[in-house]
Amino acid sequence: MASCGSWWRGLSVVWTLACVALWSADVSAATGSAVALRDDRGREQVFDGPPQRIVSLLPSLTESICALGGCAKLVGTDRYSSWPVSVNALPKLGGLEDTQIERIVALRPDVVLTAPSSRVIDKLESLGLRVLVLEPQTHADVQRSLQLLATMLGTPSAAAPLWAGIERDVALAAARVPAAVRGQRVYFEIDSTPYAAGEGSFIGQTLGRLAMANAVPAALGPFPKLNPEFVVRAQPDVVMAAAVPLAEMPGRPGWSGLRALREARVCGFQPAQYDLLVRPGPRLGEAALALADCLVALHSHP
Amino acid sequence: MNELANTALLHARDLRVSLAGRIVLHEVTLAPQPGWTAIVGPNGAGKSTLLRALAGLLPCDAGGVWLDGRPLGDWSATARGQRIAWLAQQGESSGDLTVRDVVMLGRLPHLGLFDAPGAADHAAVDDAMHRCGCSAWQSRRLSVLSGGERQRVLLARALAVNAPVLLLDEPTTHLDPPHQVAVVRLMQQLAAAGTTVISVLHDLPLALQADRMVVMHGGRLHAEGAADSSAVHAALVEVFDGAISIERIHGRLTAVPML
């Protein structure tokens, strides 16, 4: 009996290790307690132990750290990080363009998480800080970065259940979308330049999982800067945007011709909800549910 | 003095001018008669400042300038511009106007901003350019001219105003001797025709050809009188610290440096 139990225990350990290896192709084998992680620059960073003081300069990464249980280790975030509510008490260190380098250094972080477009990467590294560059653009990226951060935090097994939860929520949202609405073309506007979310972006992928089509094809890239005429000609079935720019859309020259605007087939998002939708982080599932809810509301009030 | 003031078109009385807090002209009284008056003196004597004040370009702390019996400030800018023409010491000429266009600017006091130049204006411009010897280059751009050529163009601009009072600050700068002589002859012609010509000149041999001389020193009028009067000559020697001597050579007055 005892040998049977230890056989199963050993097998489950091997099985867990195999799962971890399958989930994260980018994570190199651990040597002792040290962990080597390759970030989005292809740079490898070796962590002797989980970092105890983390600075995050991207809201999605802040959310990821917290969702993986590392919230207590955050010592500072950028000005836009707003979820969970507890991070609002942390020092705000500016944005990607105007990051406050001295304050970051004063916080003595073990690692700084940021995006590739951040201007301060070289400066921070020259000051001896460890910088991990991550920028999830697609669902696969989000999954990968969650795993990477979980490994960094010393809890590599925390990522899988989190991702499973996201997948569950997305599937749930997809089920909610009424059949009559499925396949309709959505125009999701990021800002009023106009920048839109293309098929290949994480927002576009979520919409794809909800069986919606995208007015902006994948060939144009994830977040193309569009000629406003394109949107008018495309005549999307549903327009989604932040509430304030959405209210001004009918005033744009020629946009009064958009049937979706005339028939109020629109989803306007308040700032908090808009933030939820545009962050490629652990709340992807919640975002999918929010989108589904709006589509349901559209269907029931035609 | 008052009699003289009555015949002088432009005169200054007890003029005090300060620049940047420092008094540059101390109670200067001057009533230049029609004819050519040369203002001379060592550097920093206040010659250019006096000319500027006479042109109405500087505010005065005390005293004033009268034009045709009325205070200068009472005249409208246009009326003043038609009666007093002023040539700057440092000839500025930015931009890329042609010579003719620059000289035509001298007609501004008569044209104002909105009128197109008429026959009279073109005639005045032609005459001014001819007298300064720059008719040949009227289509050339100012920027391609040499310093001396540019000076003649700017002088023509001042002449084109056809003003009864002509205030010239160092009109012979950059000019070579033949052209300096030409300018002197020009000033004598204008003076003979009744214009009040007042020129600041640091070149004493040229200044000594004038009708009258005003010797300035330290912001004060040191002496005034006919250019060939011995009192004026003595004053000249005095203000220049005895470094010059006034002589008559070939029948002409000149200043010889005492080496």
Next chain:
Amino acid sequence: MSANTAPQHAAERSSRRGLALGLLIASAALLLAGLAAGSDGWSWPGGSGADAGLIVGQIRAPRTLGAWLVGALLGLSGAIAQGLFRNPLADPYLLGSASGASLAVVVVLAASSLGGLAISGAAVGALMQLGLVGAAFVGALAGVLLTLALSRGTQETTRLLLAGVVVGVVLSAAGDLLASAAPQTLRARQVFLLGSTGFLGWSSVAWLAAGLALMLPVAWRLARVLDALTLGADSALSLGLALARWRLVLVAVLALATGLAVSQAGLIAFVGLVSPHLVRRFARAMHGYTVVASAAAGGVLLLASDVLARSVIAPQELPVGALTAVLGGGYLVWLLYRGRAA
């Protein structure tokens, strides 16, 4: 006229005529191109009559006209600025109009979030009515007024320039401060600062056209002041010009034209700076001609940039401000290079 200058005079007159004709033809050609350039690249929209009419009539036509008008206002302002300050590097944003406009934009954007906190509800309502366009216009004018107040009039151009720099820096910093207090405005502010011709509609065109129709004749009439200023301020004064008054009027024209352009299209760089240089490259003339030709050149430059921005990577768009810098600046660089090699 002597023999050797007559042909030069004739050559210069013909180059002026040639430039005028060239600008006219370029404008007409670009206007046509603007009607054809769209999200499909070069195409006339097919489909039903009503839709094609909407595309061409409501989107492409006003955008094309609007881009030319914005460029014309900026070119006009640039010519005035360079003439007033006798500085070939002067641009229309010198006197604090740019930073004033962007501060006003941030104030309006942040108004809804700061409402109740810093300013009363009524003020918020008023600001929202004003809208971004109105706010930018008011802000630009306010910036210039502040500069005039700081320099105590237009007496000395150096003091005016310095005051403009100070006001520019201070208002810009104030805008940054406010924007960081209300971070949701940062994105929209960036959009404004970058400049765009994308949403110019017929109401914008009406404002722009009215503005240009008013400012251009005034500037053309006052061009003689700019000519006289080339002799130096004192000489201009001695010619009987009421210099302080006319300078003030010219600054007002500069402020209004720039404010109008900025309020409709954001801060588009370079057009004001480069247009007078482009004109002078082809034709030498007095300021009356230069001012009008700079307006036309500015219109052509911005419209060309706009058409290219729409057509090169259609249906995506390049930022129009980047293209004006490439087209205008690139040409100037080439001129410099040729000048050195010659």
